[in-house]
Amino acid sequence: MRFGVSAPGKVILHGEHAVVYGKGAVAVSIDLRTEIRVEPCADVVLLLTNLKHEFRWPLQKFDQLSDMSLVDSEIAQPTEQVLKKLHEAFDITPQSKCYGSIITFLFLYISISRKAKQESVGAKIVVSSALPIGGGLGSSAAYSVALAAAILRLYGAVKSTHGVPSEEDLSLINKWSFQSETILHGKPSGIDNSVCTFGGALLFRLGKIQELTSRIPLYNILLVNTKVPRDTKQLVASVRSRAERQRKIFCAVLDAVDEVSSQCWLNLRDSNLTNEQQYQAAAELIAINHHLMNAIGAGHPQLDKMVSLASAAGFSSKLTGAGGGGCGFVLIEIIESADESKSTNERVASLKTQLEENGMQCWQVAMGCPGIMYSA
């Protein structure tokens, strides 16, 4: 059996940090994809091309684990007991090289075959990704989603074989990828795997996810990596400490962020807005929210540099993810004529040059693209 599958990355449009305090967040897919090729093989092989690592296990290793306890539900859960068995059988520990990639792979490979009531089959799984790792762009979720989709198809657990899977199959892929994310992140919100599975945009608030896969204007954005290393845990802690010192101010700012997410969601769903109106509304919300992120202490001088260069070029820009460095994005208007396209492209190219001169890395990508996609 040979086939391909891919999953997009994501950006948080609005609501980073605020989501920790029960406020809304809006995430959208981006067309930087993680691709998996599945090819026949006698062994089970995981080739991580970006990391230049190949892992190979004989098939009988997998069959030895036929007694692996799985909870009696549609989806297996990576309990401590399950992970312990995998550690023992495959001689790995959390300190092993590429541990996260391997343990999620093994968990999905074995659990899905058991759930499908099939014997393990050999396969070569080749993973490559256009997403930078650890940049807050959903690299781990895209990996989990693409992997779940690949293994589910390998074991005939989904019916879809080409293009966008059916709603039912998407839902199953999403559930498995959430388990994989649980291994990697403890208690994930489910935002990342959902947006990488379904594509489009989603609104997340207090554990509830609303998805929107149609009528999203396909903005382009310029994704910007400031190259400033960030420490998400440290940053979340420092934001929390400001929150504690300035509780009332902080609550009011988070209410403002919550309103930004709500308004963004309303605009995305409003089919009466023209593209130009959608763009103007989106641009204003992005500009406002960057300043609110600064107010809660999630900013960084390089992110402000990005915003000021973008602003001078007539574009709206904000940090995305935890902030304090890391990535941001610049919203690029929807192009409706060839003339506009030329002028916009020139402005974007010139901005890109300036950002790069300031040590940043840029990718121009489409937002709101499809989620999981199968190919031949």
Next chain:
Amino acid sequence: MRFGVSAPGKVILHGEHAVVYGKGAVAVSIDLRTEIRVEPCADVVLLLTNLKHEFRWPLQKFDQLSDMSLVDSEIAQPTEQVLKKLHEAFDITPQSKCYGSIITFLFLYISISRKAKQESVGAKIVVSSALPIGGGLGSSAAYSVALAAAILRLYGAVKSTHGVPSEEDLSLINKWSFQSETILHGKPSGIDNSVCTFGGALLFRLGKIQELTSRIPLYNILLVNTKVPRDTKQLVASVRSRAERQRKIFCAVLDAVDEVSSQCWLNLRDSNLTNEQQYQAAAELIAINHHLMNAIGAGHPQLDKMVSLASAAGFSSKLTGAGGGGCGFVLIEIIESADESKSTNERVASLKTQLEENGMQCWQVAMGCPGIMYSA
């Protein structure tokens, strides 16, 4: 009769724009003063040294106006009728050179003499000011306050003759200067003339003013004029237009600004805080509020430049006044030892150089200084 009088300028620490929507604002006096020398003279002479203009009127002009109607209260009011009489008697119109300075002078000079039931006396009034005009630093209020104090003393309407006037005299000076501000600004809030009269700091909310003249840490600030011309009316209108488009977000941001003003006021009044604690709290509120001003659209790239240069030097900074250019300030810590002083002075000097290299003008001034002061 010869004497001097001076009044300080002011900065808005927090609450610009928000105050228009009923939120709190905190203003403090700054030690850039408008000084008036009063000297004997046969005529009535107003010498505006900064503007290099002298106006001279024969004394009988003033006595001709003995029938000028004044409402029957402690303070005269510059009604349309009163202003019309002044225009006719002195042959001026709102288009005349230095109109604002002249009309307020004439109104106060004549009204105060009538209230004091005295004939007009000749005097040379020499005005000079360290305050830039139109920079949002209270140049007009300092002029009104110093002028009212000078004329009240000239006509024996106040008892104080040296140093800080009595509470009663301060209150009278404040009332007259408010009338003068009414001529210049239509419906002034009363913040500016109050802080220039009383000095120290004040909290203004919904027409109510709380004053604080003691226990204010005398921070130094670096006042920064970005030299970007601003148009307050246009800026207030553009902020209002964003407010209307993004009503809920805007309300939440203004609530946050209101909390900043409240917290600032609590900190200024809290005698249990050490100087270091006061400074840290003040610095954090200033940093937060600059971003909130950006979020409502009152920012400008040069103001952000100021904030980022200050931040890199370890100082907290924000715009003051309407924004969109104009002025900002950098908070300088309270210096408790000679060693610290040297290090701080060096950092401030280096920051000043950088700001000047970026086309800005700086003055290091004390905040929270005394208000009106008489001298020999």
